[in-house]
Amino acid sequence: MQALPDQRLPSGFSSTPQLRFYTVGDIHGRLDLLEKVNAKIDTDLRRRPCPRSVRVFLGDYVDRGPRSKEVIEYLLRLEEENDTVFVLGNHETFLTIFIDAPATLPMWLQVGGQETLVSYGIRPPRNASEADQSRLAAEFAEALPASHLSFLQRLRPCFAFDGLFFVHAGVRPGIPLANQSLADLCWIREDFLQHNEVFEKLVVHGHTPVRTPDIRPNRINIDTGAYATGQLTCLWIEGDRMGFL
Template sequence: MIYSRPDGGQTAAVRGQIIDGMVPRGFGSVDDRRSVAERVVVPVRNLPNPTTKKLPAKIADGIRVYAIGDIHGRSDLLQPLLAQVETDISAHFIPHPILVFLGDYLDRGPSSRQVIEQLALQSERSEVVFLKGNHEHYLFEFLKNPAFLKAWLRFGGLDTLRSYGIVTSNYSDAREQELLAMSFRLALHENGHYNFLSSLRPSFTCGDFFFVHAGVRPGVPLDQQSEKDLLTIRNEFLLSKSDFGKIVVHGHTPVPRPEIHSNRINIDTGAYATGQLSCLVLEQDEIRFI
Protein backbone atom coordinates (compact mmCIF):
# COMPACT_ATOMS: atom_id res chain seq x y z
CA MET A 1 0.00 0.00 0.00
CA ILE A 2 1.25 3.51 -0.78
CA TYR A 3 0.56 6.24 1.75
CA SER A 4 0.54 9.89 0.70
CA ARG A 5 2.53 12.36 2.81
CA PRO A 6 1.84 16.03 3.48
CA ASP A 7 4.77 17.03 1.24
CA GLY A 8 3.05 15.46 -1.74
CA GLY A 9 5.37 12.49 -1.94
CA GLN A 10 4.55 8.89 -1.17
CA THR A 11 5.86 6.25 1.19
CA ALA A 12 5.56 2.50 0.70
CA ALA A 13 4.20 0.74 3.75
CA VAL A 14 2.26 -2.36 4.65
CA ARG A 15 -0.40 -2.18 7.32
CA GLY A 16 0.44 -4.34 10.34
CA GLN A 17 3.95 -5.24 9.13
CA ILE A 18 7.40 -3.85 9.77
CA ILE A 19 9.17 -2.87 6.59
CA ASP A 20 12.91 -2.54 6.40
CA GLY A 21 13.25 0.50 8.61
CA MET A 22 13.48 -1.86 11.58
CA VAL A 23 16.56 -3.78 12.63
CA PRO A 24 17.30 -5.66 15.86
CA ARG A 25 19.16 -4.14 18.76
CA GLY A 26 22.89 -4.43 18.34
CA PHE A 27 22.72 -4.06 14.55
CA GLY A 28 22.22 -0.38 13.88
CA SER A 29 21.57 2.81 15.75
CA VAL A 30 18.38 3.77 17.55
CA ASP A 31 17.51 5.84 14.49
CA ASP A 32 17.98 2.76 12.27
CA ARG A 33 15.34 0.92 14.32
CA ARG A 34 12.56 3.41 13.62
CA SER A 35 10.07 2.62 10.88
CA VAL A 36 10.45 3.79 7.31
CA ALA A 37 7.16 5.65 7.49
CA GLU A 38 8.44 7.60 10.50
CA ARG A 39 11.87 8.46 9.15
CA VAL A 40 12.45 8.20 5.45
CA VAL A 41 11.09 11.06 3.38
CA VAL A 42 11.92 10.24 -0.23
CA PRO A 43 9.76 12.17 -2.71
CA VAL A 44 8.61 10.25 -5.76
CA ARG A 45 10.34 12.25 -8.48
CA ASN A 46 12.52 11.85 -11.55
CA LEU A 47 10.95 8.47 -12.20
CA PRO A 48 12.18 6.35 -15.10
CA ASN A 49 10.05 5.51 -18.11
CA PRO A 50 10.52 2.60 -20.51
CA THR A 51 12.80 4.59 -22.84
CA THR A 52 16.59 4.48 -22.58
CA LYS A 53 18.22 7.39 -20.76
CA LYS A 54 21.80 8.65 -20.64
CA LEU A 55 23.83 9.00 -17.43
CA PRO A 56 27.06 10.88 -16.69
CA ALA A 57 28.60 7.52 -15.80
CA LYS A 58 29.33 4.36 -17.73
CA ILE A 59 30.58 0.81 -17.69
CA ALA A 60 33.05 -0.72 -20.14
CA ASP A 61 32.09 -1.61 -23.69
CA GLY A 62 30.83 -5.15 -24.11
CA ILE A 63 29.34 -5.37 -20.61
CA ARG A 64 25.67 -5.10 -19.70
CA VAL A 65 24.53 -5.26 -16.08
CA TYR A 66 21.08 -6.43 -15.03
CA ALA A 67 20.57 -5.38 -11.39
CA ILE A 68 17.61 -6.93 -9.58
CA GLY A 69 16.09 -5.51 -6.40
CA ASP A 70 14.91 -7.09 -3.15
CA ILE A 71 13.06 -10.36 -3.86
CA HIS A 72 11.89 -11.32 -0.36
CA GLY A 73 10.62 -14.80 -1.00
CA ARG A 74 8.65 -14.02 -4.17
CA SER A 75 9.75 -16.81 -6.50
CA ASP A 76 6.58 -16.19 -8.50
CA LEU A 77 8.00 -12.79 -9.48
CA LEU A 78 11.60 -13.88 -9.87
CA GLN A 79 10.97 -16.63 -12.40
CA PRO A 80 9.23 -14.48 -15.06
CA LEU A 81 11.72 -11.65 -14.52
CA LEU A 82 14.65 -13.99 -15.18
CA ALA A 83 12.87 -15.15 -18.32
CA GLN A 84 12.55 -11.51 -19.42
CA VAL A 85 16.27 -10.98 -18.81
CA GLU A 86 17.13 -14.01 -20.92
CA THR A 87 14.84 -12.76 -23.68
CA ASP A 88 16.49 -9.35 -23.53
CA ILE A 89 19.97 -10.86 -23.79
CA SER A 90 18.88 -12.95 -26.78
CA ALA A 91 17.27 -9.96 -28.50
CA HIS A 92 20.18 -7.58 -27.82
CA PHE A 93 23.43 -9.53 -27.99
CA ILE A 94 26.19 -8.45 -25.64
CA PRO A 95 29.45 -10.35 -25.08
CA HIS A 96 29.41 -10.01 -21.31
CA PRO A 97 26.03 -9.81 -19.52
CA ILE A 98 26.18 -9.81 -15.72
CA LEU A 99 23.23 -10.32 -13.37
CA VAL A 100 23.62 -8.54 -10.03
CA PHE A 101 21.20 -9.36 -7.21
CA LEU A 102 21.08 -6.77 -4.41
CA GLY A 103 20.27 -9.07 -1.47
CA ASP A 104 17.22 -9.73 0.72
CA TYR A 105 16.24 -12.93 -1.03
CA LEU A 106 14.54 -14.21 2.14
CA ASP A 107 11.64 -13.50 4.50
CA ARG A 108 8.16 -12.01 4.14
CA GLY A 109 7.23 -13.75 0.90
CA PRO A 110 6.08 -17.40 0.98
CA SER A 111 8.88 -18.99 -1.08
CA SER A 112 12.33 -18.18 0.31
CA ARG A 113 13.64 -21.72 -0.25
CA GLN A 114 12.43 -21.67 -3.86
CA VAL A 115 14.07 -18.28 -4.45
CA ILE A 116 17.44 -19.55 -3.25
CA GLU A 117 17.04 -22.62 -5.44
CA GLN A 118 16.28 -20.44 -8.48
CA LEU A 119 19.28 -18.22 -7.82
CA ALA A 120 21.62 -21.17 -7.37
CA LEU A 121 20.42 -22.60 -10.70
CA GLN A 122 20.83 -19.21 -12.39
CA SER A 123 24.50 -19.16 -11.36
CA GLU A 124 25.03 -22.28 -13.47
CA ARG A 125 23.80 -20.66 -16.70
CA SER A 126 25.07 -17.07 -16.53
CA GLU A 127 27.55 -14.77 -14.82
CA VAL A 128 25.99 -13.59 -11.58
CA VAL A 129 26.88 -11.55 -8.52
CA PHE A 130 24.93 -12.21 -5.33
CA LEU A 131 25.09 -9.47 -2.70
CA LYS A 132 24.22 -9.84 0.96
CA GLY A 133 21.21 -8.11 2.48
CA ASN A 134 20.30 -7.47 6.09
CA HIS A 135 17.79 -10.34 6.00
CA GLU A 136 20.54 -12.82 5.13
CA HIS A 137 22.43 -11.39 8.10
CA TYR A 138 19.39 -12.11 10.30
CA LEU A 139 19.37 -15.74 9.16
CA PHE A 140 22.95 -16.27 10.27
CA GLU A 141 22.31 -14.43 13.52
CA PHE A 142 19.58 -16.96 14.28
CA LEU A 143 21.88 -19.89 13.46
CA LYS A 144 24.58 -18.48 15.78
CA ASN A 145 22.17 -17.42 18.52
CA PRO A 146 18.79 -19.23 18.51
CA ALA A 147 17.38 -16.67 20.96
CA PHE A 148 17.53 -14.19 18.07
CA LEU A 149 14.47 -15.98 16.67
CA LYS A 150 12.11 -13.63 18.49
CA ALA A 151 13.58 -10.65 16.64
CA TRP A 152 13.84 -12.45 13.31
CA LEU A 153 10.16 -13.40 13.38
CA ARG A 154 9.30 -9.68 13.40
CA PHE A 155 11.05 -9.29 10.05
CA GLY A 156 9.47 -12.22 8.23
CA GLY A 157 11.65 -15.08 9.44
CA LEU A 158 8.65 -17.30 10.02
CA ASP A 159 7.94 -17.29 6.28
CA THR A 160 11.48 -18.47 5.59
CA LEU A 161 11.31 -21.27 8.17
CA ARG A 162 7.98 -22.47 6.81
CA SER A 163 9.34 -22.58 3.27
CA TYR A 164 11.92 -25.10 4.52
CA GLY A 165 9.28 -27.10 6.39
CA ILE A 166 10.48 -25.89 9.81
CA VAL A 167 7.52 -25.29 12.13
CA THR A 168 6.75 -25.40 15.84
CA SER A 169 3.91 -24.43 18.15
CA ASN A 170 6.17 -22.62 20.63
CA TYR A 171 8.64 -20.12 19.19
CA SER A 172 9.40 -18.53 22.57
CA ASP A 173 10.75 -21.61 24.36
CA ALA A 174 14.57 -21.54 24.55
CA ARG A 175 14.99 -25.26 24.00
CA GLU A 176 12.58 -25.16 21.05
CA GLN A 177 14.56 -22.28 19.54
CA GLU A 178 17.75 -24.35 19.72
CA LEU A 179 16.03 -27.31 18.05
CA LEU A 180 14.66 -25.05 15.32
CA ALA A 181 18.11 -23.62 14.64
CA MET A 182 19.58 -27.13 14.42
CA SER A 183 16.80 -28.29 12.09
CA PHE A 184 17.11 -25.20 9.94
CA ARG A 185 20.89 -25.52 9.63
CA LEU A 186 20.45 -29.14 8.56
CA ALA A 187 17.80 -28.17 5.99
CA LEU A 188 20.08 -25.49 4.53
CA HIS A 189 22.90 -28.00 4.15
CA GLU A 190 20.63 -30.69 2.70
CA ASN A 191 19.35 -28.24 0.07
CA GLY A 192 22.86 -26.98 -0.71
CA HIS A 193 21.85 -23.49 0.36
CA TYR A 194 24.17 -22.95 3.32
CA ASN A 195 27.25 -22.54 1.12
CA PHE A 196 25.33 -20.28 -1.25
CA LEU A 197 24.26 -17.95 1.55
CA SER A 198 27.72 -18.02 3.13
CA SER A 199 29.33 -16.81 -0.10
CA LEU A 200 27.28 -13.61 -0.55
CA ARG A 201 29.32 -10.47 -1.20
CA PRO A 202 28.88 -7.13 0.61
CA SER A 203 29.33 -5.04 -2.56
CA PHE A 204 30.29 -5.09 -6.23
CA THR A 205 31.87 -2.46 -8.47
CA CYS A 206 31.49 -2.22 -12.23
CA GLY A 207 32.74 0.85 -14.06
CA ASP A 208 31.30 3.99 -12.49
CA PHE A 209 28.69 2.06 -10.47
CA PHE A 210 28.84 0.62 -6.95
CA PHE A 211 26.24 -2.05 -6.16
CA VAL A 212 25.20 -2.66 -2.58
CA HIS A 213 22.14 -3.67 -0.58
CA ALA A 214 21.35 -0.58 1.52
CA GLY A 215 23.82 2.19 0.70
CA VAL A 216 27.04 3.79 1.90
CA ARG A 217 28.10 6.21 4.59
CA PRO A 218 28.90 9.66 3.15
CA GLY A 219 32.51 10.76 3.65
CA VAL A 220 33.85 7.20 3.95
CA PRO A 221 35.76 5.77 0.96
CA LEU A 222 33.88 2.96 -0.75
CA ASP A 223 36.61 0.44 0.03
CA GLN A 224 36.44 1.31 3.74
CA GLN A 225 32.67 1.02 4.31
CA SER A 226 31.53 -1.14 7.22
CA GLU A 227 29.32 -4.13 6.50
CA LYS A 228 26.72 -2.78 8.93
CA ASP A 229 26.35 0.38 6.85
CA LEU A 230 26.31 -1.53 3.57
CA LEU A 231 23.43 -3.66 4.87
CA THR A 232 21.36 -1.22 6.94
CA ILE A 233 22.12 2.48 6.42
CA ARG A 234 19.22 4.79 5.58
CA ASN A 235 18.88 8.48 6.40
CA GLU A 236 22.53 9.53 6.24
CA PHE A 237 22.77 7.94 2.81
CA LEU A 238 19.32 8.61 1.37
CA LEU A 239 19.31 12.30 2.23
CA SER A 240 22.91 12.93 1.17
CA LYS A 241 23.69 14.97 -1.93
CA SER A 242 27.36 13.99 -1.75
CA ASP A 243 29.35 12.54 -4.60
CA PHE A 244 30.13 9.02 -3.39
CA GLY A 245 32.81 8.50 -6.03
CA LYS A 246 30.51 6.21 -8.02
CA ILE A 247 26.77 6.04 -8.58
CA VAL A 248 25.39 3.72 -5.90
CA VAL A 249 22.82 1.17 -7.05
CA HIS A 250 20.88 -0.11 -4.04
CA GLY A 251 17.69 -1.53 -2.59
CA HIS A 252 16.62 -1.91 1.08
CA THR A 253 14.27 1.08 1.25
CA PRO A 254 10.98 0.33 -0.56
CA VAL A 255 9.73 2.98 -2.97
CA PRO A 256 6.68 2.92 -5.27
CA ARG A 257 8.83 3.02 -8.40
CA PRO A 258 12.60 3.02 -9.03
CA GLU A 259 14.26 6.32 -8.23
CA ILE A 260 17.12 7.90 -10.16
CA HIS A 261 19.21 10.50 -8.35
CA SER A 262 22.49 12.12 -9.33
CA ASN A 263 24.43 9.96 -6.85
CA ARG A 264 22.28 6.83 -6.41
CA ILE A 265 19.58 4.63 -7.94
CA ASN A 266 17.06 2.80 -5.74
CA ILE A 267 15.42 -0.28 -7.28
CA ASP A 268 13.64 -1.79 -4.23
CA THR A 269 9.99 -1.59 -5.20
CA GLY A 270 8.72 -3.68 -2.27
CA ALA A 271 8.17 -6.88 -4.28
CA TYR A 272 6.81 -8.93 -1.39
CA ALA A 273 3.96 -6.45 -0.84
CA THR A 274 3.48 -4.74 -4.20
CA GLY A 275 4.08 -7.61 -6.62
CA GLN A 276 6.59 -5.40 -8.46
CA LEU A 277 10.16 -6.76 -8.78
CA SER A 278 12.38 -4.29 -10.62
CA CYS A 279 15.36 -4.86 -12.88
CA LEU A 280 17.74 -2.05 -13.84
CA VAL A 281 19.74 -2.44 -17.07
CA LEU A 282 23.05 -0.59 -17.45
CA GLU A 283 25.10 -0.56 -20.65
CA GLN A 284 27.87 1.95 -21.39
CA ASP A 285 26.25 5.26 -20.33
CA GLU A 286 22.67 4.14 -20.90
CA ILE A 287 20.04 3.12 -18.36
CA ARG A 288 16.67 1.40 -18.79
CA PHE A 289 14.35 -0.91 -16.88
CA ILE A 290 12.77 -4.26 -17.55
Protein backbone atom coordinates (compact mmCIF):
# COMPACT_ATOMS: atom_id res chain seq x y z
CA MET A 1 0.00 0.00 0.00
CA GLN A 2 1.36 3.41 -0.97
CA ALA A 3 1.90 5.68 2.01
CA LEU A 4 -0.78 8.33 2.43
CA PRO A 5 0.07 11.82 3.69
CA ASP A 6 -0.80 12.83 7.24
CA GLN A 7 -4.15 14.57 7.36
CA ARG A 8 -6.87 15.84 9.65
CA LEU A 9 -9.48 13.53 11.04
CA PRO A 10 -12.92 13.83 9.45
CA SER A 11 -14.53 17.10 10.49
CA GLY A 12 -15.85 17.35 14.03
CA PHE A 13 -13.85 14.46 15.53
CA SER A 14 -10.69 14.49 17.63
CA SER A 15 -8.93 12.77 20.49
CA THR A 16 -6.70 13.83 23.36
CA PRO A 17 -3.54 15.60 22.17
CA GLN A 18 -0.25 13.88 23.06
CA LEU A 19 -2.02 10.51 23.23
CA ARG A 20 -1.38 8.51 20.08
CA PHE A 21 -3.42 5.51 19.01
CA TYR A 22 -1.91 2.96 16.65
CA THR A 23 -4.78 0.91 15.25
CA VAL A 24 -4.15 -2.36 13.42
CA GLY A 25 -6.62 -4.08 11.08
CA ASP A 26 -7.54 -7.74 10.63
CA ILE A 27 -4.44 -9.96 11.06
CA HIS A 28 -5.89 -13.39 10.23
CA GLY A 29 -2.95 -15.53 11.24
CA ARG A 30 -0.29 -13.49 9.42
CA LEU A 31 2.38 -13.34 12.10
CA ASP A 32 4.91 -12.08 9.56
CA LEU A 33 2.85 -8.98 8.82
CA LEU A 34 2.07 -8.38 12.50
CA GLU A 35 5.77 -8.38 13.34
CA LYS A 36 6.48 -5.90 10.54
CA VAL A 37 3.68 -3.55 11.63
CA ASN A 38 4.84 -3.52 15.23
CA ALA A 39 8.40 -2.81 14.10
CA LYS A 40 7.01 0.17 12.16
CA ILE A 41 5.20 1.38 15.29
CA ASP A 42 8.40 1.13 17.33
CA THR A 43 10.32 3.03 14.65
CA ASP A 44 7.65 5.73 14.48
CA LEU A 45 7.74 6.19 18.25
CA ARG A 46 11.51 6.63 18.17
CA ARG A 47 11.17 9.15 15.35
CA ARG A 48 8.18 10.97 16.87
CA PRO A 49 8.14 10.42 20.64
CA CYS A 50 4.88 11.10 22.45
CA PRO A 51 3.90 11.06 26.14
CA ARG A 52 1.68 7.99 25.73
CA SER A 53 0.75 5.56 22.98
CA VAL A 54 -1.85 2.79 22.85
CA ARG A 55 -1.93 -0.04 20.31
CA VAL A 56 -5.48 -0.99 19.37
CA PHE A 57 -6.16 -4.23 17.51
CA LEU A 58 -9.52 -4.58 15.76
CA GLY A 59 -10.03 -8.34 15.96
CA ASP A 60 -9.85 -11.30 13.57
CA TYR A 61 -6.48 -12.42 14.86
CA VAL A 62 -7.12 -16.00 13.74
CA ASP A 63 -8.29 -18.09 10.74
CA ARG A 64 -7.35 -18.03 7.04
CA GLY A 65 -3.64 -17.31 7.57
CA PRO A 66 -1.20 -20.03 8.68
CA ARG A 67 -0.06 -18.93 12.16
CA SER A 68 -3.06 -18.14 14.34
CA LYS A 69 -1.59 -19.75 17.47
CA GLU A 70 1.65 -17.79 17.08
CA VAL A 71 -0.28 -14.55 16.53
CA ILE A 72 -2.02 -14.93 19.89
CA GLU A 73 1.30 -15.80 21.56
CA TYR A 74 2.85 -12.67 20.05
CA LEU A 75 -0.02 -10.45 21.19
CA LEU A 76 0.21 -11.82 24.73
CA ARG A 77 3.91 -10.91 24.84
CA LEU A 78 3.17 -7.49 23.34
CA GLU A 79 0.59 -6.87 26.05
CA GLU A 80 3.22 -7.34 28.76
CA GLU A 81 5.34 -4.43 27.52
CA ASN A 82 2.88 -1.98 25.92
CA ASP A 83 -0.47 -0.29 26.45
CA THR A 84 -2.78 -2.41 24.33
CA VAL A 85 -6.47 -2.82 23.55
CA PHE A 86 -7.77 -6.00 21.91
CA VAL A 87 -11.20 -5.87 20.28
CA LEU A 88 -13.28 -8.97 19.59
CA GLY A 89 -13.66 -10.04 15.95
CA ASN A 90 -16.26 -12.39 14.56
CA HIS A 91 -13.63 -15.06 13.86
CA GLU A 92 -12.61 -15.25 17.52
CA THR A 93 -16.17 -16.25 18.43
CA PHE A 94 -15.81 -19.52 16.49
CA LEU A 95 -13.00 -20.85 18.69
CA THR A 96 -14.86 -20.76 21.99
CA ILE A 97 -18.20 -21.78 20.46
CA PHE A 98 -16.65 -24.84 18.80
CA ILE A 99 -15.44 -26.23 22.14
CA ASP A 100 -18.98 -26.20 23.55
CA ALA A 101 -20.81 -26.86 20.26
CA PRO A 102 -18.76 -29.23 18.06
CA ALA A 103 -21.46 -29.22 15.37
CA THR A 104 -20.34 -25.70 14.42
CA LEU A 105 -17.15 -27.15 12.90
CA PRO A 106 -18.35 -27.15 9.26
CA MET A 107 -19.32 -23.47 9.49
CA TRP A 108 -15.97 -22.60 11.06
CA LEU A 109 -14.03 -24.52 8.43
CA GLN A 110 -15.81 -22.58 5.69
CA VAL A 111 -14.33 -19.31 6.99
CA GLY A 112 -10.75 -20.43 7.58
CA GLY A 113 -10.93 -22.48 10.76
CA GLN A 114 -8.84 -25.31 9.36
CA GLU A 115 -5.74 -23.10 9.34
CA THR A 116 -6.32 -22.24 12.99
CA LEU A 117 -6.79 -25.87 14.03
CA VAL A 118 -3.65 -26.89 12.14
CA SER A 119 -1.67 -24.16 13.91
CA TYR A 120 -2.63 -25.87 17.19
CA GLY A 121 -1.58 -29.29 15.85
CA ILE A 122 -5.04 -30.57 14.91
CA ARG A 123 -5.91 -31.75 11.39
CA PRO A 124 -9.64 -32.19 10.79
CA PRO A 125 -10.66 -34.86 8.26
CA ARG A 126 -12.78 -34.04 5.24
CA ASN A 127 -16.51 -34.39 5.88
CA ALA A 128 -16.02 -34.86 9.62
CA SER A 129 -18.71 -37.02 11.18
CA GLU A 130 -20.55 -36.07 14.35
CA ALA A 131 -18.16 -38.30 16.30
CA ASP A 132 -15.19 -36.63 14.58
CA GLN A 133 -16.53 -33.20 15.49
CA SER A 134 -16.85 -34.11 19.17
CA ARG A 135 -13.38 -35.66 19.21
CA LEU A 136 -11.82 -32.63 17.52
CA ALA A 137 -13.53 -30.22 19.92
CA ALA A 138 -12.11 -32.17 22.87
CA GLU A 139 -8.65 -32.21 21.27
CA PHE A 140 -8.81 -28.50 20.59
CA ALA A 141 -9.89 -27.74 24.17
CA GLU A 142 -6.86 -29.71 25.33
CA ALA A 143 -4.47 -28.04 22.88
CA LEU A 144 -5.64 -24.47 23.58
CA PRO A 145 -3.39 -23.00 26.30
CA ALA A 146 -5.16 -21.46 29.29
CA SER A 147 -3.55 -18.11 28.46
CA HIS A 148 -5.04 -18.22 24.96
CA LEU A 149 -8.50 -19.08 26.27
CA SER A 150 -8.24 -16.21 28.76
CA PHE A 151 -7.19 -13.87 25.94
CA LEU A 152 -10.21 -14.87 23.87
CA GLN A 153 -12.61 -14.52 26.79
CA ARG A 154 -11.49 -10.99 27.71
CA LEU A 155 -11.53 -9.43 24.25
CA ARG A 156 -13.50 -6.18 24.27
CA PRO A 157 -16.67 -5.82 22.18
CA CYS A 158 -15.54 -2.26 21.38
CA PHE A 159 -13.39 0.56 22.73
CA ALA A 160 -14.51 4.20 22.95
CA PHE A 161 -12.26 7.14 23.79
CA ASP A 162 -13.04 10.83 23.30
CA GLY A 163 -14.40 11.20 19.77
CA LEU A 164 -13.26 7.74 18.64
CA PHE A 165 -15.08 4.39 18.59
CA PHE A 166 -12.97 1.34 17.76
CA VAL A 167 -14.87 -1.79 16.74
CA HIS A 168 -14.41 -4.83 14.54
CA ALA A 169 -17.32 -4.71 12.09
CA GLY A 170 -19.32 -1.53 12.72
CA VAL A 171 -22.47 -0.31 14.43
CA ARG A 172 -26.21 -0.35 13.82
CA PRO A 173 -27.42 3.09 12.61
CA GLY A 174 -30.09 4.64 14.82
CA ILE A 175 -28.93 2.79 17.94
CA PRO A 176 -26.83 4.67 20.55
CA LEU A 177 -23.25 3.44 20.62
CA ALA A 178 -23.65 2.40 24.24
CA ASN A 179 -26.56 0.11 23.32
CA GLN A 180 -25.11 -1.77 20.33
CA SER A 181 -25.56 -5.54 20.21
CA LEU A 182 -22.54 -7.82 20.23
CA ALA A 183 -23.74 -9.41 16.99
CA ASP A 184 -23.71 -6.07 15.17
CA LEU A 185 -20.35 -5.02 16.61
CA CYS A 186 -18.80 -8.25 15.30
CA TRP A 187 -20.78 -8.97 12.14
CA ILE A 188 -22.68 -6.01 10.64
CA ARG A 189 -21.95 -4.97 7.06
CA GLU A 190 -24.34 -3.36 4.59
CA ASP A 191 -26.63 -1.44 6.96
CA PHE A 192 -23.54 0.14 8.50
CA LEU A 193 -21.45 0.58 5.36
CA GLN A 194 -24.27 2.25 3.42
CA HIS A 195 -25.07 4.73 6.21
CA ASN A 196 -23.75 8.20 5.38
CA GLU A 197 -24.79 10.20 8.43
CA VAL A 198 -22.29 10.81 11.24
CA PHE A 199 -22.40 8.76 14.41
CA GLU A 200 -21.80 10.00 17.95
CA LYS A 201 -18.11 9.22 17.45
CA LEU A 202 -15.85 8.47 14.51
CA VAL A 203 -16.05 4.71 13.94
CA VAL A 204 -12.73 2.99 13.21
CA HIS A 205 -13.31 -0.57 12.01
CA GLY A 206 -12.22 -3.55 9.93
CA HIS A 207 -14.16 -6.71 8.93
CA THR A 208 -14.94 -5.76 5.32
CA PRO A 209 -11.81 -5.92 3.14
CA VAL A 210 -10.97 -2.90 0.99
CA ARG A 211 -8.07 -2.36 -1.40
CA THR A 212 -6.87 0.76 0.45
CA PRO A 213 -8.08 2.35 3.70
CA ASP A 214 -11.57 3.78 3.22
CA ILE A 215 -11.89 7.19 4.88
CA ARG A 216 -15.45 8.52 5.17
CA PRO A 217 -16.91 11.45 7.14
CA ASN A 218 -18.38 9.00 9.69
CA ARG A 219 -15.98 6.03 9.65
CA ILE A 220 -12.57 4.67 8.64
CA ASN A 221 -12.16 1.09 7.40
CA ILE A 222 -8.63 -0.31 7.75
CA ASP A 223 -9.16 -3.97 6.81
CA THR A 224 -6.99 -4.32 3.72
CA GLY A 225 -7.32 -8.13 3.48
CA ALA A 226 -3.92 -8.91 4.99
CA TYR A 227 -4.14 -12.70 4.75
CA ALA A 228 -4.59 -12.51 0.95
CA THR A 229 -2.95 -9.21 -0.03
CA GLY A 230 0.03 -9.07 2.33
CA GLN A 231 -1.08 -5.57 3.37
CA LEU A 232 -1.74 -5.17 7.10
CA THR A 233 -2.77 -1.57 7.75
CA CYS A 234 -1.86 0.52 10.78
CA LEU A 235 -3.64 3.85 11.32
CA TRP A 236 -2.32 6.35 13.84
CA ILE A 237 -4.48 9.05 15.42
CA GLU A 238 -3.28 11.86 17.68
CA GLY A 239 -5.42 14.86 18.53
CA ASP A 240 -7.14 15.83 15.29
CA ARG A 241 -4.45 14.33 13.04
CA MET A 242 -4.17 10.90 11.45
CA GLY A 243 -1.90 8.97 9.12
CA PHE A 244 -0.80 5.48 8.08
CA LEU A 245 2.46 3.64 8.68
